[in-house]
Amino acid sequence: MMDFEWYRSFISIYRHASVSEAAKARIMTQPAMSQHLSALEAEVGELLFTRTSRKLVPTEKGKELYTQLAPLIESLEEKTIGFKAFSTPASPVIRIGTALEFFEEHLIQHLEGFQARVITTFGTASELLNLLKEDKVDIIITSKKYQTPGVEHKFLMDEHFVTVAHRNLDVPTFSTKHALESWLSDQCWLSYGLELPIIRRFWREHFKKRPTLSPTHVLPNLHTILNSIKNGHGMSLLPTFIVDKHRQDSSLQVLFEELSVSNEIYLAYKSKFESSPEMNDTIKKLERFCLPAQKE
Structure with a gap:
């Protein structure tokens, strides 16, 4: 079964001529990026790149596939960005990943303070990190400080x-x-x-x-x-x-x-959003909402 993420990885590898650089751009591990490429090549039935000592060179099949896919992927991403830009002013959204108990004890009483629609996902530290890497949440509250490329951690509190x-x-x-x-x-x-x-x-x-x-x-x-x-x-x-x-x-x-x-509790978020006003505002709110627990 084809996976849409294989296409996105293929486009990134094509544009960077490198699996490692494409992995950095997509904030993925190099083995995962290589696996996407191998799976797509197996599905297509042909090699999409030839490997030289310095870079990957697309095969004729690779060039043909890129020509067909690139406009479709770009169009889909543009529509997604446009939809987000259209909906954000009327209904700003904050996607938070956290443990259920932490949310119930620290955040549920402060929902109105976010002045936005909060979409919450509950899970373990490893599950939440995966959701963050996949852009399914904007920020997570976690007890684990993983050394993950493209992810920043900020100390929140001790429990x-x-x-x-x-x-x-x-x-x-x-x-x-x-x-x-x-x-x-x-x-x-x-x-x-x-x-x-x-x-x-x-x-x-x-x-x-x-x-x-x-x-x-x-x-x-x-x-x-x-x-x-x-x-x-x-x-x-x-x-x-x-x-x-x-x-x-x-x-x-x-x-x-x-x-x-x-146990130390951290806020974790993508590095690319570190300077965004929305992220800074969310961090300040979370710090303020958890402050009473710190003082106890």
Whole structure:
């Protein structure tokens, strides 16, 4: 099955006479760009370029395909730009990618402050980064700072995680960290993922080792984990921006608060939009909306 992105990659390679330069222009990896070209050549049934020591030279089939495709691609891109220019003044759009819990706790109460139509996509850090690279979102809020060409990161805030358990869990007194670590390893843990995100960092930071436990349940939603703890299904590490709202809940207790662990949150966006007024305005709004959480 033909993929429209193969055509766009082919056009870029043709114009740059180089896979690496075309990859930079499209903010893709070189292997991905090469894969697009190989797939298109396999579909066409002929080579589209011959490779010299310095550049790629289009074959006759490549020239023919470019002549047919270039006007179509340019026309489609012009129509897209024209549609965006037409619709933007009446209904400006901000496309934000973030974790569901972060949006619910930090941004949902500030939707009117954006003075624009907010289109939100929820996902994990890696999923959101892929959406950003594919131009499906304008800016993402992420806990991962990937070294990705064409993507800028700006520190937004720190989030702090503490250990939370059901009120009925009997917690003994520990004379050593080794005893504490042994007891924690024997508990039922609820985790955001099988790879123990945050829990793994907590263990490395406070016990200087990797945890050997396996999660009792994997629940990829922090609010669901909190409710599961309330129902006595286990313990977990949760951010204080969620825990602080439930400290008076008689079914919960916060353990070893001095043994917290921090996580940095970043805004990530395409470098090419770094100087745009729209992007700067969005960044300022996100910083302002998250400021109360920073002060807590």
